[in-house]
Amino acid sequence: IRSDNGPEFIATALREWLGRIGVKTLYIEPGSPWENGYCESFNSKLRDELLAREIFYDLREAKVLIETWRWHYNTARPHSSLGYRPPAPQAILPAAFIPP
Known part of the structure; x- marks a missing residue:
């Protein structure tokens, strides 16, 4: 799963839950507009x-x-x-x- 490192409150809970079930995540690097859907749009x-x-x-x-x-x-x-x-x-x- 790829997601950004946004300030949303759900991000921490989601990261912890994914870790418990063994899902690895990839995060968008800060300052990488080509990885950000809003910038792409x-x-x-x-x-x-x-x-x-x-x-x-x-x-x-x-x-x-x-x-x-x-x-x-x-x-x-x-x-x-x-x-x-x-x-x-x-x-x-x-x-x-x-x-x-």
């Missing part, structure tokens, strides 16, 4: 949704397109596990409600 989305579709003619254009994609990925895109809400929606307070 992000890298795949970045490659498929941006890098494979764009031609960057200069560094400035690349910075603008990548920042636009990053903003959309982090604040605007709907996520199925969140009920198709964005992961970090922007909170905008109308000017009428801003204290003086």
Whole structure:
């Protein structure tokens, strides 16, 4: 079984139980993004949704397109596990409600 060394409370109990029944485990090395499913998912989305579709003619254009994609990925895109809400929606307070 391969798993990460996350801070979850279940990790310790699971490790002890697996040891008692004789199952050997492999842990993802800290700082190894290629072994982490979340990083793999992000890298795949970045490659498929941006890098494979764009031609960057200069560094400035690349910075603008990548920042636009990053903003959309982090604040605007709907996520199925969140009920198709964005992961970090922007909170905008109308000017009428801003204290003086």
